[in-house]
Amino acid sequence: MPIRRVRAAGAGRKPLSVTDPGLLPALEALIEPHTRGDPVSPLRWTTLSLRALASTFTSQGHRVSAATVGRLLHSLGYSLQGTVKTSEGAGHPDRDAQFTHLNATATAFLNDRQPVISVDAKAKEWLGNRDRPGRTWRPGKDPIKVDCHTFTTSDQPVAIPYGIYDIANNTGWVNVGTDHDTAEFAVESIRRWWQHRGRVHHANATRLLITADAGGSNDPRRWTWKKHLAAFALESGLEITVCHFPPGTSKWNKIEHRMFCHITANWRGRPLTSYEVVIETIAATTTRTGLTIGAGLDTGSYRLGSTVTAAGFQALPITPDAFHGDWNYTLAPVPPRPPKALAAARRIAPALTEMLSNPALTGMPRPDFERLVAVSEPYWDALAEAAFQRRFHRPRSYLHPQTSSLDHYHRLLAALLRRRRAITSTLLAQLLGVTRTNLSNQFQDGHRLLDLHRIVVTPLPGSPARTHEQLRIRLPDENHQKDQP
The missing domain is CATH 1.10.10 (Arc Repressor Mutant, subunit A)
Known part of the structure; x- marks a missing residue:
């Protein structure tokens, strides 16, 4: 047709x-x-x-x-699209090596039937009749009514979930805190998991492997984290090994995609109006693969700003791993070692100190220099600690030769003589009995202190003294050795 x-x-x-x-x-x-x-x-x-x-x-x-x-x-082939999280920024050069080390350590623990847990803190949740993302099934035209404005006040109750995921048994525990997310709270959460689940499921365990990210309350640079872990190791009798994920890779932590994601899905569209709602919804979270989660409320008080002294940290029974000891370390279940006495500063002959601190070399009367030494010592310690951690990513050892070979008086004196161009570094190191490298490491912070206290230093004319004879030429006669008023 x-x-x-x-x-x-x-x-x-x-x-x-x-x-x-x-x-x-x-x-x-x-x-x-x-x-x-x-x-x-x-x-x-x-x-x-x-x-x-x-x-x-x-x-x-x-x-x-x-x-x-x-x-x-x-x-033209265009469509509506959202963003995709693929850019991770600059990675650490040892990232892949750390993942290999972490996987090998976890496999060895699991083969020996020793517990391996993944830990992390979930985002804080403010309680109240607040809007929650997601939707849930309800009778038609009968949504849950929540507050229009969700301002946060100083007395607003908060839930701080810290989770522990047992990799071998596919079980978890969430300790819901009500105060602050501190290192003490993180270790207390692990302790409560061990008391409620761990020692039941791992009755014959002698070791424990903890995998954690490199930030927050379980930051490997926190001395308090390691202090409380050492206390838990002594209390439980477990040898505790910790392996941290490299910076910027926390999303690979197993607790994120094996436990926390299911808790978030169970919370969708449901206002967290009380701690009971938080605890019950966490405990009711299950998966088809058999995941079960326990939860408990922790009403303890965890003070912010707690610190550990250098001597106390040095006494902890910590053994850094041969590979990246700042990320991988083991705490033995033994009492802390007796704190070692600080190494005595190198004794320098008073006559040498008298000569080097002569105003003709320093450009400052001795009383003014001694006053500078007194007020600058706290700043020196802070600068040295920060510089050491930036370089080595671990707390500074106060017994390190760079910090114990000279006292603060002679370290600052060396920096001042260096800026005055009164003496070469080689001769000064020889007189003080240290290496030139050891001395050079302390010049940078010394110059910062001089700038901080606005000390104007005028270099001496001519070349720095290279020998004892050249140094003596710069000094006045013995009849004028006394300080001028």
Whole structure:
């Protein structure tokens, strides 16, 4: 049967892409990535909605509707898309090696039937009739009514979930705190898991492996974290090994995608109005693979700002691993070692000190220099500690030769003589009985202290003294050795 046509073939109104040949190129120029598109486009800093695109086209002389813009975009292969988290930033050079070490350690523990747990703190949850993301099934037109405004006050109750995931048994425990997320709270959460679940499921355990990220309350640089872990090791009798994930890789922590994600899904669309709701919804979280989670409320008080002295930290029974001891270490279940006495500073002959501190060399009367030494010593310790941690990513040992070979008086004196160009580093190190490298390591902080206290130093004319004879020439006669008023 012949097809009856109303119009002849090719008749009718032509598409805009035909009647306006510049329409498609103009559309692509507007929505191209900014690195290739027009840098002065009016849509550079706005949402590329269909109405915004149509309005811009109209102002450029292309009369087009929002619906037509949508059809043209689909014909060009464009679609609505969100962002994808793929860029992780600069990775640590030992990232892959640390993952290999962590996996090998976990495998060895599991093969020996020793417990391996993954720990982390979940985001804080403010309690109240507050809006929650997600949706849940409800009778038609009967949503849960929540507050329009969710301001946070100083007395607003907060839930701090700290989770422990047992990798071998696919079980978990969440300690819900009510105070602060501190290192003491983190270790207390592990202790409560051991009391409620761990020692039941691992009755013959002698060791424990903890895998954690490298931040928050379980930061490997926190002395308090290691102090409380050592106390738990002594209390439980377990040898505790800790392996931290490299910085920026916490999403690979198993607790994130094996336990926390299911708790978040169970909370969707449900206001957390009380601690009971938090505890019950966590305990009711299960999966088809057999995950079970226990939960308990921790009403303990955990004070912020607690510290550990250097001597106390040095006494902890910690054994750093041969590979990245700042990320991998073991705490033995033994009492802390007796604190070692601080190494005595190198004894320097009083006559040498008298000569080097002569105002002719330092440019300062002795009383002024001694006053500078007294007020700058706390700053020196703070600068040295910060510099050491930036370099080695671990707390400084106060028995290290760089910090114990000279006392603060002679360290600052050496920096001042260096800035005065009174003596070479080689000769000064020889006189003080240290190596030149040891002495050079302390010049930088010494110069910072001089700048901090606004000490104006005028270099001596000529070259620095290279020998004892040249140094004596710079000193006044013995009759003028006394300080001038």
